[in-house]
Amino acid sequence: DVKVTQSSRYLVKRTGEKVFLECVQDMDHENMFWYRQDPGLGLRLIYFSYDVKMKEKGDIPEGYSVSREKKERFSLILESASTNQTSMYLCATVVRDRPYGYTFGSGTRLTVV
Amino acid sequence: LAKTTQPISMDSYEGQEVNITCSHNNIATNDYITWYQQFPSQGPRFIIQGYKTKVTNEVASLFIPADRKSSTLSLPRVSLSDTAVYYCLVGDIASNTGKLIFGQGTTLQVKP
Numbered sequence: 001d002v003k004v005t006q007s008s009r010y011l012v013k014r015t016g017e018k019v020f021l022e023c024v025q026d027m028d029h030e031n032m033f034w035y036r037q038d039p040g041l042g043l044r045l046i047y048f049s050y051d052v053k054m055k056e057k058g059d060i061p062e063g064y065s066v067s068r069e070k071k072e073r074f075s076l077i078l079e080s081a082s083t084n085q086t087s088m089y090l091c092a093t094v095v096r097d098r099p100y101g102y103t104f105g106s107g108t109r110l111t112v113v
Numbered sequence: 114l115a116k117t118t119q120p121i122s123m124d125s126y127e128g129q130e131v132n133i134t135c136s137h138n139n140i141a142t143n144d145y146i147t148w149y150q151q152f153p154s155q156g157p158r159f160i161i162q163g164y165k166t167k168v169t170n171e172v173a174s175l176f177i178p179a180d181r182k183s184s185t186l187s188l189p190r191v192s193l194s195d196t197a198v199y200y201c202l203v204g205d206i207a208s209n210t211g212k213l214i215f216g217q218g219t220t221l222q223v224k225p
Contacts (some may be wrong), residue, residue, distance in 0.1 A: 004156075035215070043157075043200075043215035058212075090156050100206030101147050102213070104156030 003027075006091050006105035013112050019078040021108050023091030031094040032074035033102070034058075034066065036087040043090065049074055081112045117201045122220045131188045133219050135201030138182050143205040146177060146184045151198045151218070160199075161186070188221075196223045 007022040025032065033048040035058075045058030047066040055066050063085060067075040078085055088109050092102040118136040125131045137146070145164055149157035161168055163175040163184070174187040188195055198220050204213040 033212070040217070042217040045212065045214075048212060088154070092156070094206060100145060101159050101162060101202075102149075102157070104158070107154065107156050109154065 004091055004093055004103050004105040006089075006108050008108050009106060011108060011110045013078075013081050013110065015082060015112055017078075017081045017112075019081050019110065019112075021076040021078075021089055021091075021110070023074045023076070023105055024072050025074075025093040025103075026072065027093070027095075028071060029093040029095070030071070032068070033092045033094075034064075034074065034076045035090045035092065036060070037090060037107075038087050046076065078110075081110075083112050086110060086112045116214070117203055117216050119199075119201050119216060119219045121217060122222070124222050124224060125191055126224050127192055128190050131191050131195075131221060131223075133186045133188075133199055133201075133221070134183055135186070135203075136183050137201070137203040140181050140203050141205065144203050145206060146175065146181075147202045147204075147206075147213075148173070148175065148186045149200045149202065151200065157200060157215075191221075191223045193223050193225060195221065197221060 003026045005024045013019050031050050034046045035043045037043045044060050046064050049055045049068040065077045088107050090107045091105040147162040148160045150160050151157040161173050161175045165177050168175045176185040198218040200218040202213045
């Protein structure tokens with residue numbers, strides 16, 4: 001089975017801090033994604049990457065950046081954390097064998113105080 | 114990307130069959146229909162996927178009519194542990210980006 005590992009389950013950071021959320025997958029998949037999930041808003045796509053050093057903005061990229069230096073690792077960066085970035089962050093990769101679909105990590109619940 | 118519409122919430126009792134219907138009028142020829150389940154504080158988990166007709170696995174069944182403009186996830190004899198949010202996704206996973214749109218999902222509450 002594909003494994004997607006997010007480095008932290010819970011994080012508490014201060015306003016203005018630079019925050020790194022790490023995601024690692026073990027199946028050599030090209031496509032990786034970062035979502036945030038908030039009550040009443042569902043999952044919203046922040047950024048995705050379809051290859052090393054390639055990135056594309058999703059629906060809500062403002063305040064975020066990403067890094068993909070190696071195929072297995074996709075990092076989400078909050079340049080200067082703000083309280084409105086308190087959320088659950090989910091990383092995913094895409095399985096290309098049937099059944100096609102996402103495999104998600106367990107999520108990182110980030111609180112910015 | 115095909116937009117999906119599903120009920121915001123549903124209630125059921127233990128032992129009942131639950132059917133959640135998703136509308137996707139703009140589904141494209143290459144799109145698959147995939148359902149995910151999400152428990153609180155966890156990432157969504159794949160349940161079932163289909164292209165047309167009926168698909169069944171050990172967890173659920175998926176019914177897709179000939180026009181493919183809707184689909185129904187069927188959970189037989191639900192238990193309290195099936196309380197979760199269920200998402201219907203429509204898209205072409207095999208495309209270059211595999212980018213899908215998650216709607217708000219259906220919150221299923223199973224009562225004793």
